[in-house]
Amino acid sequence: MEPAELRAVIASAQAGRADGLAALLEAYGPRLFGYFLRATGSHHDAEDLLSEMALRLVRQIGKYDDRGRFEPWLFRIAANMIRDRIRRWKSHPTAMSLSIESDDGARAADTLAGKFETADAGLMAAEASDGLTRALEQLDAGTREMVLLRYFGQMSFKELADTFECPLGTVLARVHRGLAALREMLEPPH
């Protein structure tokens, strides 16, 4: 969406017009879905989160200050939703993503793999069928979030540093290591 068109659509949405809000969802829905899908590793969760995002957009569009860029603002909301969901998963572990990490850093997929191999193998395989999703799940949660927000949210490194409250150099170092690890995992074995 062109900047002038985006400004007009945002103004319309902030005025409470449903067509303006719908245009924003139409424009950013696919990228938001991609972010949710890659962050959770589950189509079901991604669809659920996209739907919840629609509600948050309605409630929070009035708080958007048009002096800032829209995409980072939007994806910060999305990132908070992912964090909320992770917190809920941790406190109610009956429904959780394979990429969730416990407080000591152990991944749920690794912990569960041996225990429920027979019963849930099909479900787990279906959710983790995508090679890239699996590779992403190998990254630590913070780095994965940075990589995803950089790509889907088109955040600058400065915006990532603000979002994660860490130094600029640290953000790039983590993204660098994350991208290198992804490339290594995705390359076919020689």
Place this chain on the structure above:
Amino acid sequence: MDYTTQHYERVAQWLDGQTLELTAQEQALADEIRSGEGVLCALEASVPATAMARAQRRLVAAAAKPSRIRLALKYVVGVEAAAIAGAAMILVTLGVLSQDTPAPAIVPTEVLISAAQKPVSPGIQALAERMDQLESEIVSTPAARSSATGDGDFDTMERDLKGLLRDIKPSQGPESGT
């Protein structure tokens, strides 16, 4: 290749669009990052049409609800103010007609303004708060996510409001009109 925090910081600034003179080592790092980000295009995923349609439905429903409440409140406040102002007008008119001398220095517009600015009665306020509460409950309930629930509740509220409006009596008008 080993990079320092300063390397990373400068390259991050350069990648963010700042004009900097990068060293050969920093330029190599920047190229590596850009190349690595190219891999991420494989992350693209098509959003299922049903998921998009569901999100759009929720968005439109959520966008419509608050404005409906605002309209209802404006309607209630407007009708109440009009009723009070009407009562004031009648009292002023009766006061003028009942006297032989010219009308006293009562300015109807001031009366009307004061009537319009009169705080909303506690009954109306309670209903408005109840509507806000109801709206938030509807939006946050799981049932609301799957279907357009809540219309019946709004209809009930609307009936309650109309009933209350019928109960508003002219005696609620300002005393200054007598």
